Amino acid sequence: MSATFLKVANLSDLAEGGRLSVEVEGRAVLVFRLGGDVFAVEDVCTHDGQPLTDGELVNGEIECPRHGARFDIKTGRAMCMPAVEPVKVFPVRISGGDIEIDQASVN
Amino acid sequence: MTTSAATTTGFGAEAFQAFLATRNEPGWVSDLRRASFGLYQESLGRPLNPEEWKRVDLRAFQANRFSVGGRATTTPATRMGTLLGNHPTTCEAGFAGAVAHVDGVVVDSHLAAELTAKGVLFGDLNELLRTHGDILKPHLMTRAVKPGVDRMSAWHAAFWTGGTVLYVPRNVVIDQPLYSLIGLATPQTMDGSHTLVILEEGAQATLLEETASATTTDAGLHVGSVELLVGKRANLRYVQLQNWNQQTWHFAHQAGLVEQDGSLQWTVGGIGSRLAHIHQEVFLDGKGARGEVNGVTFATDRQTLSYYTQQTHRSPNTTSDLLYKDVLRDEARVIWRGMIRVDQAAQKTDGYQRNDSLLLSPDCRADSIPGLEIEADDVRCTHGATAGRVDADQIFYCMARGMSRYEAMHMIVEGFFHGIYDRIAVEAVRQTLSRAVEVKLGIGQ
Incomplete structure (x- = not known):
């Protein structure tokens, strides 16, 4: 399926080191801005199936606020127990002043 | 209007x-x-x-x-x-x-x-x-x-x-x-x-x-x-x-x-x-009351089906029997949280709850959480939960005997649900559920 990038937020709404919760195709997605780049992961911990929204971001890893599982926001890889499965990551880009996510990858 | x-x-x-x-x-x-x-x-x-x-x-x-x-x-x-x-x-x-x-x-x-x-x-x-x-x-x-x-x-x-x-x-x-x-x-x-x-x-x-x-x-x-x-x-x-x-x-x-x-x-x-x-x-x-709960769920795509069940025994000699069977595919999620509660007065209670999940894909997820809260001291209450994927050997066995993968999957899913169909006394409901399962598997009309 070909990529279909659509705007999900203004880049100006997302400060360096910050995050935004957005909904794409009915899926909760967490968008990060780090080192001048943006990243998007599914906002669900693969360990307990609940949101990662308020977890700490440390060295490019989002930590689950309940049990401490950590995921690399660039690759989705599970970095420590209790999670063993990666979290989904979605192609995201900056276009002008917009943050755009590939909707086709979310479906 | x-x-x-x-x-x-x-x-x-x-x-x-x-x-x-x-x-x-x-x-x-x-x-x-x-x-x-x-x-x-x-x-x-x-x-x-x-x-x-x-x-x-x-x-x-x-x-x-x-x-x-x-x-x-x-x-x-x-x-x-x-x-x-x-x-x-x-x-x-x-x-x-x-x-x-x-x-x-x-x-x-x-x-x-x-x-x-x-x-x-x-x-x-x-x-x-x-x-x-x-x-x-x-x-x-x-x-x-x-x-x-x-x-x-x-x-x-x-x-x-x-x-x-x-x-x-x-x-x-x-x-x-x-x-x-x-x-x-x-x-x-x-x-x-x-x-x-x-x-x-x-x-x-x-x-x-x-x-x-x-x-x-x-x-x-x-x-x-x-x-x-x-x-x-x-x-x-x-x-x-x-x-x-x-x-x-x-x-x-x-x-x-x-x-x-x-x-x-x-x-x-x-x-x-x-x-x-x-x-x-x-x-x-009431004394001697009986409740039986049968659940058949089949979740596909990105569906979420959640059940929060409670069997509450308030009188003596009461019986409850709950069985939920779930099949999941794609990115579906099924959540079952069950509880048997037994009041102090409900002596000689016989309570049972069980949840079995069959996972047909690597991305689906089943959460099974049974629980007991018992205040009486002369009861029999048991519960259980199982979750597992389809056994690749079973699929291979069926295909080696000329069945397609779909047919094999259908037979395994039907077999999984059969334990619950047997409990449902109404023939029309058994047939209807069986048909719905076929449609979900993509082989029925």
Whole structure:
């Protein structure tokens, strides 16, 4: 399926080191801005199936606020127990002043 | 269909007043709605019970996109894609009676004349509250599902749109099943069906109920309730097949209450909806009461089906037996949180609960959480949960004997569900569930 990038937020709404919760195709997605780049992961911990929204971001890893599982926001890889499965990551880009996510990858 | 209230979306004070103005119902019913609306508004300031809701992802749910139904419809029951086949419009179709609601409005209601003569009531809740309010008032939201239990029950009690009532007088036995259809046809509509079944002492009946959507694409919302009141020595078989399209949100608070030596067999089929959460309770209130709960769920794509079940033993020598079997595929999620509660007075309780999940894909997820809360000291309560993927050896074995992968998968899924089909006494329901499973597997029509 070909990529279909659509705007999900203004880049100006997302400060360096910050995050935004957005909904794409009915899926909760967490968008990060780090080192001048943006990243998007599914906002669900693969360990307990609940949101990662308020977890700490440390060295490019989002930590689950309940049990401490950590995921690399660039690759989705599970970095420590209790999670063993990666979290989904979605192609995201900056276009002008917009943050755009590939909707086709979310479906 | 040009009432201005029809355009008021959401469930705020304005929408409630507009909805109330369209109702033609006894004063006590409106009073119950007003009190419930107050409870609903209060409940919005409190979080939902995390024990029940923390695994249910409601982030994409926006109630304000929907408007309450119950005003008008032009869609006949026959346009609904039902599992049980065409809606039975006469008593010759194997059912002693049938009721159908579309968008919260009754569109068909009939009952065999000999049952009417025996005092049986079967039809639309709105109409029967006007004509037989004296019989229904003591039971409506007073015994099984009370408005103040939680946000969903209060929301429903304020905005219920209609629903099916079955009242069977003392010692009347109905041999043929009755049928009830709840349909949604207009996009962005909220159905607030309330099913109320009252079996007096020694009565017997079977009610099959089904939910269905007119299209596969229109978003819908169901905030429903089911109350099953089984009197002494009465015997009720109730089946609800939830088969909404995958754009529909389904929230329901359902409870059965069984008196002395009464028996309730309750079968739940969870096939459709985008997200469903069902709070299901069985109260064993009288000595020797028995409750059996059978659940068959099949979730695919990105569906979430969540069940919060409670078997509450309040009297001695009561029996409960719950079995839920789930099949999941794609990125689907099924959550089952079950509890057996045994009051101090309920000695000699025999309680059982079990949940089995079959996972057909690597990305689906099943959460199974059984629990016991026992205050009596002479009981037998057991529970169990299993989850597993399809055994590759079984598929290989079948394919080595000439079956296609689909056929092999079908046989394995059918075999998995068979343990529960055997418990369901109504042949039409067994066949219907089996057909629904085939359709979900992509091999049926």
